[in-house]
Amino acid sequence: MPFLLYNSQTRKKEIFTPLVPGKVSMYVCGVTVYDDCHLGHARSALTFDIIRRYLEFSGYEVRYVRNFTDIDDKIINRAEKDGIAWDEISERYIQNFYRDMGALSITKPHEEPRATEHMPDILRMVEGLVNKGTAYQLEGDVYFSVKKFPGYGQLSGKNLEELQAGARVEVDTRKQDPMDFALWKASKPGEPAWDSPWGRGRPGWHIECSAMSVAALGPTFDIHGGGKDLIFPHHENEIAQSCAYTGKEFARYWVHNGFVTVDKEKMSKSLGNFFTIREILEKSPIPKSEAAIGECLRYYLLSTHYRSDLNFSEKSIPEAKVAMENIYGLIQRLEEDDSRESNQADEDFGQVLKEFTKKFHESMDDDFNTPKTLAAIHEFRGGINKLLFKGLSDQMRKTIIDSLRKYGKPLGLFQLTVLQWNAIVMRPSPAIISLMAPPVKVVVESSNEDQWIEGQIRLRNEARAKKDFSTADQIRKELADQGIILEDRPDGTTRWKR
Numbered sequence: 001m002p003f004l005l006y007n008s009q010t011r012k013k014e015i016f017t018p019l020v021p022g023k024v025s026m027y028v029c030g031v032t033v034y035d036d037c038h039l040g041h042a043r044s045a046l047t048f049d050i051i052r053r054y055l056e057f058s059g060y061e062v063r064y065v066r067n068f069t070d071i072d073d074k075i076i077n078r079a080e081k082d083g084i085a086w087d088e089i090s091e092r093y094i095q096n097f098y099r100d101m102g103a104l105s106i107t108k109p110h111e112e113p114r115a116t117e118h119m120p121d122i123l124r125m126v127e128g129l130v131n132k133g134t135a136y137q138l139e140g141d142v143y144f145s146v147k148k149f150p151g152y153g154q155l156s157g158k159n160l161e162e163l164q165a166g167a168r169v170e171v172d173t174r175k176q177d178p179m180d181f182a183l184w185k186a187s188k189p190g191e192p193a194w195d196s197p198w199g200r201g202r203p204g205w206h207i208e209c210s211a212m213s214v215a216a217l218g219p220t221f222d223i224h225g226g227g228k229d230l231i232f233p234h235h236e237n238e239i240a241q242s243c244a245y246t247g248k249e250f251a252r253y254w255v256h257n258g259f260v261t262v263d264k265e266k267m268s269k270s271l272g273n274f275f276t277i278r279e280i281l282e283k284s285p286i287p288k289s290e291a292a293i294g295e296c297l298r299y300y301l302l303s304t305h306y307r308s309d310l311n312f313s314e315k316s317i318p319e320a321k322v323a324m325e326n327i328y329g330l331i332q333r334l335e336e337d338d339s340r341e342s343n344q345a346d347e348d349f350g351q352v353l354k355e356f357t358k359k360f361h362e363s364m365d366d367d368f369n370t371p372k373t374l375a376a377i378h379e380f381r382g383g384i385n386k387l388l389f390k391g392l393s394d395q396m397r398k399t400i401i402d403s404l405r406k407y408g409k410p411l412g413l414f415q416l417t418v419l420q421w422n423a424i425v426m427r428p429s430p431a432i433i434s435l436m437a438p439p440v441k442v443v444v445e446s447s448n449e450d451q452w453i454e455g456q457i458r459l460r461n462e463a464r465a466k467k468d469f470s471t472a473d474q475i476r477k478e479l480a481d482q483g484i485i486l487e488d489r490p491d492g493t494t495r496w497k498r
Protein backbone atom coordinates (compact mmCIF):
# COMPACT_ATOMS: atom_id res chain seq x y z
CA MET A 1 0.00 0.00 0.00
CA PRO A 2 1.40 3.44 -0.88
CA PHE A 3 2.39 5.71 1.95
CA LEU A 4 0.34 8.92 2.01
CA LEU A 5 1.62 12.20 3.42
CA TYR A 6 -0.30 15.47 3.62
CA ASN A 7 1.71 18.24 1.97
CA SER A 8 0.82 21.72 3.27
CA GLN A 9 2.09 23.24 0.04
CA THR A 10 -0.34 21.38 -2.23
CA ARG A 11 -2.97 21.12 0.53
CA LYS A 12 -3.59 17.45 -0.17
CA LYS A 13 -2.40 13.98 0.70
CA GLU A 14 0.26 12.79 -1.71
CA ILE A 15 1.96 9.46 -2.31
CA PHE A 16 5.28 9.86 -0.55
CA THR A 17 8.23 9.18 -2.84
CA PRO A 18 11.58 10.24 -1.43
CA LEU A 19 14.25 11.84 -3.56
CA VAL A 20 16.56 8.85 -3.10
CA PRO A 21 14.69 5.52 -2.91
CA GLY A 22 14.78 4.07 0.59
CA LYS A 23 16.20 7.22 2.17
CA VAL A 24 14.42 10.17 3.77
CA SER A 25 15.93 13.55 4.63
CA MET A 26 13.98 15.69 7.10
CA TYR A 27 14.56 19.14 8.60
CA VAL A 28 12.39 20.40 11.45
CA CYS A 29 12.35 23.85 13.05
CA GLY A 30 13.30 23.46 16.67
CA VAL A 31 12.80 25.75 19.64
CA THR A 32 14.14 29.17 20.51
CA VAL A 33 15.87 28.42 23.78
CA TYR A 34 14.87 31.15 26.23
CA ASP A 35 12.50 29.25 28.57
CA ASP A 36 11.21 25.80 29.49
CA CYS A 37 9.17 23.99 26.85
CA HIS A 38 5.42 23.73 27.15
CA LEU A 39 3.08 21.07 25.84
CA GLY A 40 2.85 22.72 22.41
CA HIS A 41 6.61 22.22 21.95
CA ALA A 42 6.27 18.62 23.10
CA ARG A 43 3.60 18.04 20.48
CA SER A 44 5.78 19.29 17.66
CA ALA A 45 8.81 17.28 18.84
CA LEU A 46 6.61 14.19 19.20
CA THR A 47 4.98 14.58 15.78
CA PHE A 48 8.33 14.41 14.04
CA ASP A 49 9.63 11.75 16.41
CA ILE A 50 6.70 9.57 15.28
CA ILE A 51 7.34 10.36 11.62
CA ARG A 52 10.99 9.41 12.02
CA ARG A 53 10.26 6.29 14.09
CA TYR A 54 7.56 5.00 11.76
CA LEU A 55 9.57 5.65 8.59
CA GLU A 56 12.46 3.74 10.16
CA PHE A 57 10.08 0.99 11.24
CA SER A 58 8.94 0.80 7.60
CA GLY A 59 12.51 0.29 6.45
CA TYR A 60 13.57 3.77 5.39
CA GLU A 61 16.96 5.16 6.30
CA VAL A 62 16.10 8.54 7.83
CA ARG A 63 18.40 11.53 8.25
CA TYR A 64 16.71 13.85 10.73
CA VAL A 65 17.99 17.37 11.45
CA ARG A 66 16.42 19.77 13.96
CA ASN A 67 17.89 23.12 14.94
CA PHE A 68 18.14 25.17 18.10
CA THR A 69 17.67 28.92 17.68
CA ASP A 70 20.29 29.99 20.19
CA ILE A 71 20.49 33.69 19.34
CA ASP A 72 17.36 35.82 19.20
CA ASP A 73 15.76 38.94 20.73
CA LYS A 74 13.87 36.75 23.23
CA ILE A 75 17.13 35.19 24.45
CA ILE A 76 18.81 38.60 24.76
CA ASN A 77 15.80 39.98 26.68
CA ARG A 78 15.72 36.98 29.02
CA ALA A 79 19.46 37.32 29.69
CA GLU A 80 19.00 40.98 30.52
CA LYS A 81 16.08 40.17 32.83
CA ASP A 82 18.00 37.40 34.65
CA GLY A 83 21.25 39.37 34.69
CA ILE A 84 23.33 36.60 33.06
CA ALA A 85 25.05 36.09 29.72
CA TRP A 86 22.83 35.32 26.71
CA ASP A 87 24.77 32.15 25.89
CA GLU A 88 24.26 30.92 29.44
CA ILE A 89 20.51 31.30 28.90
CA SER A 90 20.55 29.35 25.65
CA GLU A 91 22.75 26.59 27.09
CA ARG A 92 20.52 26.25 30.17
CA TYR A 93 17.35 25.87 28.14
CA ILE A 94 18.96 23.48 25.65
CA GLN A 95 19.80 21.22 28.60
CA ASN A 96 16.25 21.60 29.97
CA PHE A 97 14.91 20.74 26.53
CA TYR A 98 16.88 17.47 26.55
CA ARG A 99 15.71 16.70 30.08
CA ASP A 100 12.02 17.23 29.26
CA MET A 101 12.02 15.56 25.84
CA GLY A 102 14.02 12.69 27.34
CA ALA A 103 11.19 12.13 29.83
CA LEU A 104 8.89 11.75 26.82
CA SER A 105 11.33 9.29 25.17
CA ILE A 106 11.68 11.59 22.19
CA THR A 107 14.65 10.35 20.21
CA LYS A 108 17.43 12.78 19.42
CA PRO A 109 17.77 13.84 15.80
CA HIS A 110 20.95 12.87 13.94
CA GLU A 111 22.10 16.46 13.79
CA GLU A 112 21.15 19.45 15.94
CA PRO A 113 22.71 22.56 14.45
CA ARG A 114 22.74 25.81 16.39
CA ALA A 115 22.61 29.19 14.65
CA THR A 116 25.72 30.49 16.41
CA GLU A 117 27.75 27.53 15.15
CA HIS A 118 26.78 28.16 11.53
CA MET A 119 27.70 31.81 10.99
CA PRO A 120 29.91 31.05 7.94
CA ASP A 121 27.01 29.19 6.23
CA ILE A 122 24.59 31.99 7.10
CA LEU A 123 26.94 34.75 5.91
CA ARG A 124 27.64 32.88 2.68
CA MET A 125 23.93 32.66 1.92
CA VAL A 126 23.21 36.31 2.75
CA GLU A 127 26.17 37.44 0.62
CA GLY A 128 25.03 35.21 -2.21
CA LEU A 129 21.54 36.74 -2.13
CA VAL A 130 23.00 40.28 -2.11
CA ASN A 131 25.23 39.38 -5.08
CA LYS A 132 22.26 38.01 -6.99
CA GLY A 133 20.33 41.20 -6.35
CA THR A 134 17.53 39.46 -4.39
CA ALA A 135 18.66 41.11 -1.17
CA TYR A 136 19.75 44.67 -0.44
CA GLN A 137 21.71 46.45 2.22
CA LEU A 138 20.14 49.17 4.36
CA GLU A 139 22.70 50.74 6.64
CA GLY A 140 23.95 47.75 8.73
CA ASP A 141 20.93 45.58 7.89
CA VAL A 142 20.30 43.32 4.92
CA TYR A 143 16.77 42.70 3.61
CA PHE A 144 15.32 40.11 1.27
CA SER A 145 13.33 41.69 -1.54
CA VAL A 146 10.09 39.70 -1.84
CA LYS A 147 9.27 41.26 -5.23
CA LYS A 148 12.44 39.70 -6.66
CA PHE A 149 11.15 36.21 -5.89
CA PRO A 150 8.13 35.50 -8.10
CA GLY A 151 7.05 32.42 -6.14
CA TYR A 152 6.59 34.32 -2.90
CA GLY A 153 3.36 33.17 -1.20
CA GLN A 154 3.39 29.63 -2.69
CA LEU A 155 3.26 27.90 0.68
CA SER A 156 0.54 30.09 2.17
CA GLY A 157 -1.35 29.97 -1.13
CA LYS A 158 -1.70 33.76 -1.22
CA ASN A 159 -0.26 36.50 -3.39
CA LEU A 160 1.78 39.39 -2.10
CA GLU A 161 -1.20 41.77 -1.79
CA GLU A 162 -3.25 39.23 0.18
CA LEU A 163 -0.34 38.49 2.48
CA GLN A 164 0.30 42.16 3.01
CA ALA A 165 -3.36 42.78 3.90
CA GLY A 166 -3.34 39.94 6.45
CA ALA A 167 0.01 40.64 8.06
CA ARG A 168 0.88 43.08 10.76
CA VAL A 169 3.88 44.72 9.16
CA GLU A 170 5.86 47.28 11.07
CA VAL A 171 6.15 50.45 9.07
CA ASP A 172 9.70 50.92 7.97
CA THR A 173 9.74 53.41 5.13
CA ARG A 174 13.34 52.57 4.34
CA LYS A 175 12.33 49.12 3.02
CA GLN A 176 11.56 48.68 -0.69
CA ASP A 177 8.40 46.71 0.17
CA PRO A 178 6.66 46.38 3.56
CA MET A 179 6.91 42.56 3.27
CA ASP A 180 10.71 42.56 2.86
CA PHE A 181 12.30 40.77 5.80
CA ALA A 182 15.67 40.98 7.55
CA LEU A 183 18.41 38.51 6.68
CA TRP A 184 20.99 40.30 8.78
CA LYS A 185 20.51 42.83 11.55
CA ALA A 186 23.04 45.36 12.84
CA SER A 187 23.60 44.77 16.55
CA LYS A 188 22.93 47.48 19.08
CA PRO A 189 25.82 48.34 21.42
CA GLY A 190 26.32 45.64 24.05
CA GLU A 191 24.41 42.99 22.05
CA PRO A 192 26.06 39.81 20.76
CA ALA A 193 27.53 40.47 17.31
CA TRP A 194 29.46 38.76 14.53
CA ASP A 195 31.61 40.36 11.81
CA SER A 196 30.04 40.65 8.40
CA PRO A 197 30.60 42.62 5.18
CA TRP A 198 27.82 44.97 6.41
CA GLY A 199 29.27 45.60 9.84
CA ARG A 200 28.88 43.78 13.16
CA GLY A 201 25.51 42.15 13.54
CA ARG A 202 23.52 38.95 13.83
CA PRO A 203 21.34 36.86 11.53
CA GLY A 204 17.58 37.23 11.16
CA TRP A 205 15.60 34.22 12.36
CA HIS A 206 14.47 32.88 8.95
CA ILE A 207 17.90 32.70 7.32
CA GLU A 208 19.37 30.33 9.91
CA CYS A 209 17.00 27.50 8.95
CA SER A 210 17.68 27.96 5.23
CA ALA A 211 21.45 27.99 5.77
CA MET A 212 21.52 25.07 8.19
CA SER A 213 19.10 22.81 6.31
CA VAL A 214 20.96 23.31 3.02
CA ALA A 215 24.31 22.76 4.81
CA ALA A 216 23.09 19.56 6.45
CA LEU A 217 20.88 18.02 3.76
CA GLY A 218 21.75 19.75 0.49
CA PRO A 219 19.65 22.20 -1.58
CA THR A 220 16.72 19.79 -2.01
CA PHE A 221 15.47 17.43 0.67
CA ASP A 222 12.33 15.44 1.40
CA ILE A 223 10.43 16.73 4.44
CA HIS A 224 10.45 20.11 6.12
CA GLY A 225 8.39 20.34 9.28
CA GLY A 226 7.27 22.51 12.15
CA GLY A 227 4.19 23.83 13.91
CA LYS A 228 1.48 25.28 11.64
CA ASP A 229 2.15 28.77 13.07
CA LEU A 230 5.45 28.66 11.16
CA ILE A 231 3.85 28.47 7.71
CA PHE A 232 3.80 32.23 7.44
CA PRO A 233 6.12 34.03 7.51
CA HIS A 234 8.90 31.67 8.64
CA HIS A 235 8.55 28.84 6.13
CA GLU A 236 7.39 31.11 3.32
CA ASN A 237 10.56 33.13 3.83
CA GLU A 238 12.72 30.01 4.03
CA ILE A 239 11.46 28.92 0.61
CA ALA A 240 12.15 32.36 -0.87
CA GLN A 241 15.69 32.59 0.52
CA SER A 242 16.69 29.02 -0.25
CA CYS A 243 15.26 28.80 -3.77
CA ALA A 244 16.59 32.25 -4.70
CA TYR A 245 20.02 31.22 -3.43
CA THR A 246 20.36 27.68 -4.79
CA GLY A 247 18.13 28.03 -7.86
CA LYS A 248 16.73 24.60 -6.98
CA GLU A 249 13.64 23.15 -5.38
CA PHE A 250 13.85 23.36 -1.55
CA ALA A 251 11.72 20.99 0.60
CA ARG A 252 9.54 18.54 -1.35
CA TYR A 253 6.92 17.89 1.37
CA TRP A 254 5.86 20.44 3.98
CA VAL A 255 4.46 18.92 7.16
CA HIS A 256 2.85 21.03 9.89
CA ASN A 257 1.41 19.96 13.22
CA GLY A 258 -1.63 21.53 14.90
CA PHE A 259 -1.71 23.47 18.16
CA VAL A 260 -2.33 22.34 21.69
CA THR A 261 -5.23 24.44 22.93
CA VAL A 262 -6.67 25.29 26.31
CA ASP A 263 -10.34 26.29 26.12
CA LYS A 264 -10.00 26.51 22.34
CA GLU A 265 -7.13 29.00 22.53
CA LYS A 266 -3.65 28.14 21.32
CA MET A 267 -1.31 27.27 24.17
CA SER A 268 1.47 29.80 23.99
CA LYS A 269 3.93 31.75 26.02
CA SER A 270 2.50 35.08 24.91
CA LEU A 271 -1.06 34.17 25.96
CA GLY A 272 0.19 32.87 29.30
CA ASN A 273 -2.14 29.81 29.10
CA PHE A 274 0.60 27.20 28.97
CA PHE A 275 1.62 24.16 30.96
CA THR A 276 5.30 23.31 30.85
CA ILE A 277 6.27 19.68 30.37
CA ARG A 278 8.00 19.86 33.75
CA GLU A 279 4.81 21.02 35.49
CA ILE A 280 2.82 18.20 33.93
CA LEU A 281 5.44 15.60 34.89
CA GLU A 282 5.73 16.84 38.43
CA LYS A 283 2.16 17.77 39.25
CA SER A 284 0.25 15.01 37.56
CA PRO A 285 -1.63 12.99 40.18
CA ILE A 286 -0.94 9.59 38.59
CA PRO A 287 1.27 7.74 38.04
CA LYS A 288 4.36 8.88 39.86
CA SER A 289 7.28 8.05 37.66
CA GLU A 290 8.55 10.14 34.79
CA ALA A 291 8.92 7.16 32.49
CA ALA A 292 5.31 6.08 33.00
CA ILE A 293 3.82 9.52 32.83
CA GLY A 294 6.02 10.19 29.79
CA GLU A 295 4.26 7.29 28.04
CA CYS A 296 0.87 8.55 29.23
CA LEU A 297 1.69 11.98 27.84
CA ARG A 298 2.73 10.46 24.52
CA TYR A 299 -0.50 8.46 24.43
CA TYR A 300 -2.56 11.59 25.03
CA LEU A 301 -0.69 13.52 22.31
CA LEU A 302 -1.15 10.66 19.85
CA SER A 303 -4.86 10.34 20.55
CA THR A 304 -5.55 13.19 18.11
CA HIS A 305 -4.28 13.36 14.53
CA TYR A 306 -1.13 15.48 14.36
CA ARG A 307 -2.67 18.05 11.98
CA SER A 308 -5.72 18.75 14.18
CA ASP A 309 -5.68 20.99 17.21
CA LEU A 310 -5.63 19.13 20.49
CA ASN A 311 -7.33 20.37 23.63
CA PHE A 312 -5.64 19.95 26.99
CA SER A 313 -7.59 19.59 30.21
CA GLU A 314 -7.02 18.17 33.66
CA LYS A 315 -8.61 14.93 32.53
CA SER A 316 -6.21 14.41 29.62
CA ILE A 317 -3.43 12.55 31.44
CA PRO A 318 -5.64 10.45 33.76
CA GLU A 319 -7.67 9.33 30.72
CA ALA A 320 -4.52 8.37 28.86
CA LYS A 321 -3.34 6.50 31.92
CA VAL A 322 -6.51 4.39 32.00
CA ALA A 323 -6.01 3.43 28.35
CA MET A 324 -2.36 2.59 28.95
CA GLU A 325 -3.20 0.60 32.04
CA ASN A 326 -5.41 -1.64 29.92
CA ILE A 327 -2.45 -2.59 27.74
CA TYR A 328 0.01 -3.03 30.59
CA GLY A 329 -2.68 -4.98 32.43
CA LEU A 330 -2.88 -7.35 29.49
CA ILE A 331 0.90 -7.73 29.34
CA GLN A 332 0.94 -8.47 33.06
CA ARG A 333 -1.83 -11.03 32.69
CA LEU A 334 0.02 -12.72 29.85
CA GLU A 335 3.22 -12.82 31.86
CA GLU A 336 1.70 -14.10 35.07
CA ASP A 337 -1.57 -15.89 34.64
CA ASP A 338 -1.02 -19.44 33.48
CA SER A 339 -4.08 -20.85 35.19
CA ARG A 340 -5.71 -21.48 31.84
CA GLU A 341 -2.67 -23.00 30.18
CA SER A 342 -3.89 -24.63 26.98
CA ASN A 343 -3.38 -24.04 23.30
CA GLN A 344 -6.95 -24.16 22.05
CA ALA A 345 -6.87 -20.64 20.71
CA ASP A 346 -3.34 -20.66 19.27
CA GLU A 347 -4.55 -21.00 15.71
CA ASP A 348 -7.04 -18.15 16.08
CA PHE A 349 -4.27 -15.89 17.29
CA GLY A 350 -2.60 -15.87 13.87
CA GLN A 351 -5.77 -14.39 12.41
CA VAL A 352 -6.14 -11.76 15.15
CA LEU A 353 -2.52 -10.68 14.72
CA LYS A 354 -2.87 -10.55 10.94
CA GLU A 355 -5.93 -8.30 11.15
CA PHE A 356 -4.21 -6.06 13.66
CA THR A 357 -0.99 -5.57 11.67
CA LYS A 358 -3.02 -4.81 8.56
CA LYS A 359 -4.97 -2.10 10.38
CA PHE A 360 -1.82 -0.80 12.05
CA HIS A 361 -0.07 -0.23 8.75
CA GLU A 362 -3.18 1.08 6.99
CA SER A 363 -3.69 3.80 9.58
CA MET A 364 -0.03 4.75 9.92
CA ASP A 365 0.48 4.76 6.15
CA ASP A 366 -2.47 7.15 5.89
CA ASP A 367 -0.65 10.33 6.95
CA PHE A 368 0.23 8.95 10.40
CA ASN A 369 -3.32 8.50 11.62
CA THR A 370 -2.35 7.65 15.19
CA PRO A 371 -5.87 7.85 16.72
CA LYS A 372 -6.93 5.10 14.31
CA THR A 373 -3.78 3.16 15.16
CA LEU A 374 -4.53 3.37 18.89
CA ALA A 375 -8.08 2.17 18.20
CA ALA A 376 -6.61 -0.82 16.31
CA ILE A 377 -4.36 -1.60 19.28
CA HIS A 378 -7.34 -1.64 21.65
CA GLU A 379 -9.29 -3.81 19.24
CA PHE A 380 -6.30 -6.18 19.22
CA ARG A 381 -6.35 -6.18 23.03
CA GLY A 382 -10.05 -7.08 22.99
CA GLY A 383 -9.37 -9.95 20.57
CA ILE A 384 -6.56 -11.29 22.76
CA ASN A 385 -8.72 -11.16 25.87
CA LYS A 386 -11.26 -13.39 24.15
CA LEU A 387 -8.52 -15.84 23.13
CA LEU A 388 -7.14 -15.91 26.65
CA PHE A 389 -10.51 -17.14 27.82
CA LYS A 390 -10.23 -20.10 25.47
CA GLY A 391 -6.60 -20.72 26.37
CA LEU A 392 -3.24 -19.92 24.78
CA SER A 393 0.10 -21.70 25.01
CA ASP A 394 3.04 -20.09 26.80
CA GLN A 395 4.78 -19.60 23.49
CA MET A 396 1.76 -17.76 22.09
CA ARG A 397 1.53 -15.54 25.16
CA LYS A 398 5.13 -14.53 24.62
CA THR A 399 4.46 -13.81 20.95
CA ILE A 400 1.58 -11.50 21.90
CA ILE A 401 3.76 -9.55 24.35
CA ASP A 402 6.47 -9.28 21.69
CA SER A 403 3.91 -7.99 19.18
CA LEU A 404 2.60 -5.33 21.57
CA ARG A 405 6.14 -4.15 22.22
CA LYS A 406 7.14 -4.32 18.56
CA TYR A 407 4.17 -2.29 17.30
CA GLY A 408 4.35 0.01 20.33
CA LYS A 409 7.92 0.96 19.50
CA PRO A 410 7.26 3.30 16.55
CA LEU A 411 4.76 5.05 18.83
CA GLY A 412 7.12 5.01 21.81
CA LEU A 413 4.48 3.20 23.89
CA PHE A 414 4.42 -0.04 25.94
CA GLN A 415 8.21 -0.10 26.22
CA LEU A 416 8.37 -0.34 30.03
CA THR A 417 8.48 -3.57 31.95
CA VAL A 418 5.39 -4.37 34.03
CA LEU A 419 7.62 -3.83 37.04
CA GLN A 420 8.62 -0.37 35.82
CA TRP A 421 5.02 0.52 35.06
CA ASN A 422 3.64 -0.75 38.36
CA ALA A 423 6.46 -0.19 40.83
CA ILE A 424 6.06 3.48 40.45
CA VAL A 425 2.42 3.90 41.27
CA MET A 426 1.87 3.46 45.00
CA ARG A 427 -0.09 0.30 44.29
CA PRO A 428 2.12 -2.75 43.91
CA SER A 429 1.08 -5.36 41.40
CA PRO A 430 0.74 -9.02 42.34
CA ALA A 431 4.13 -9.53 40.68
CA ILE A 432 5.74 -7.10 43.06
CA ILE A 433 3.97 -8.49 46.08
CA SER A 434 5.18 -11.98 45.14
CA LEU A 435 8.71 -10.62 44.99
CA MET A 436 8.37 -9.29 48.49
CA ALA A 437 9.60 -12.54 50.02
CA PRO A 438 10.13 -13.90 52.66
CA PRO A 439 6.48 -14.78 52.85
CA VAL A 440 4.78 -11.56 53.71
CA LYS A 441 1.29 -11.01 52.44
CA VAL A 442 1.30 -7.33 51.74
CA VAL A 443 -1.83 -5.34 51.29
CA VAL A 444 -0.82 -1.81 50.88
CA GLU A 445 -2.69 0.47 53.19
CA SER A 446 -1.30 3.35 55.15
CA SER A 447 -0.97 1.15 58.26
CA ASN A 448 1.58 -1.09 56.63
CA GLU A 449 3.33 1.46 54.53
CA ASP A 450 6.56 0.48 56.26
CA GLN A 451 6.26 -3.01 54.87
CA TRP A 452 5.70 -1.57 51.44
CA ILE A 453 8.85 0.54 51.78
CA GLU A 454 10.81 -2.54 52.86
CA GLY A 455 9.45 -4.31 49.81
CA GLN A 456 10.57 -1.50 47.54
CA ILE A 457 14.04 -1.65 49.10
CA ARG A 458 14.18 -5.41 48.46
CA LEU A 459 13.15 -4.80 44.86
CA ARG A 460 15.82 -2.16 44.53
CA ASN A 461 18.48 -4.46 45.94
CA GLU A 462 17.41 -7.21 43.59
CA ALA A 463 17.63 -4.80 40.68
CA ARG A 464 21.09 -3.69 41.79
CA ALA A 465 22.22 -7.30 42.09
CA LYS A 466 21.07 -7.78 38.48
CA LYS A 467 22.94 -4.58 37.52
CA ASP A 468 19.62 -3.04 36.48
CA PHE A 469 20.67 0.34 37.81
CA SER A 470 17.97 2.32 36.02
CA THR A 471 15.21 0.43 37.88
CA ALA A 472 17.18 0.72 41.12
CA ASP A 473 17.59 4.47 40.66
CA GLN A 474 13.96 4.83 39.75
CA ILE A 475 12.83 3.09 42.96
CA ARG A 476 15.18 5.26 45.01
CA LYS A 477 13.80 8.38 43.33
CA GLU A 478 10.20 7.27 43.84
CA LEU A 479 10.86 6.74 47.52
CA ALA A 480 12.65 10.09 47.74
CA ASP A 481 9.58 11.71 46.19
CA GLN A 482 7.58 10.26 49.09
CA GLY A 483 10.07 11.74 51.53
CA ILE A 484 11.83 8.40 52.20
CA ILE A 485 15.63 8.60 52.26
CA LEU A 486 17.70 5.45 51.71
CA GLU A 487 21.10 4.88 53.24
CA ASP A 488 23.26 2.07 51.84
CA ARG A 489 25.49 0.69 54.56
CA PRO A 490 28.95 -0.88 54.18
CA ASP A 491 27.63 -4.30 55.23
CA GLY A 492 25.35 -4.34 52.16
CA THR A 493 22.11 -3.58 53.99
CA THR A 494 19.96 -0.53 53.36
CA ARG A 495 18.38 1.63 56.02
CA TRP A 496 15.63 4.08 55.46
CA LYS A 497 14.24 7.14 57.20
CA ARG A 498 11.54 9.69 56.62
Ligand SMILES: [Zn+2]
Binds near residue numbers: 028030209
Ligand atom coordinates in the same frame (compact mmCIF):
# COMPACT_ATOMS: atom_id res chain seq x y z
ZN1 LIG B 1 13.00 27.27 11.12
